[in-house]
Amino acid sequence: MLEIRPTCENCNKALPNDSDEAMICSFECTFCKDCVDTLLYNVCPNCGGGFEKRPSRPSNCHTGNCVDTYPVGNKEVYKPIDKAKFKEILNKFRDIQPRKR
Numbered sequence: 351m352l353e354i355r356p357t358c359e360n361c362n363k364a365l366p367n368d369s370d371e372a373m374i375c376s377f378e379c380t381f382c383k384d385c386v387d388t389l390l391y392n393v394c395p396n397c398g399g400g401f402e403k404r405p406s407r408p409s410n411c412h413t414g415n416c417v418d419t420y421p422v423g424n425k426e427v428y429k430p431i432d433k434a435k436f437k438e439i440l441n442k443f444r445d446i447q448p449r450k451r
Contacts, residue, residue: 352404353378354423355426356422358381359380360382360430361384361385363382365380365382367422372403373402373403375394375399375401379396379397380404380427381394395431395439398439398443399448400448407422
């Protein structure tokens, strides 16, 4: 089950459960859409993978599988990108489609 982390790892922008700005990689590294598009160029600085829009946990509890039963995470991961270190990862993966990395 996804943690649904509450903030962008780079800029610390709030990304609540219902945010349309939250993006995650397959390891659930969480960044805002602005950082993914303008700084990371769809390359995760932690694993080199690509990003997808993070789903939200349902708020209605008709099935019992909802945010009330399974609360979203509150673990903030804030580690701004080291641009010099990330440059090597970006140069290696930027021109390769995420599923081929």
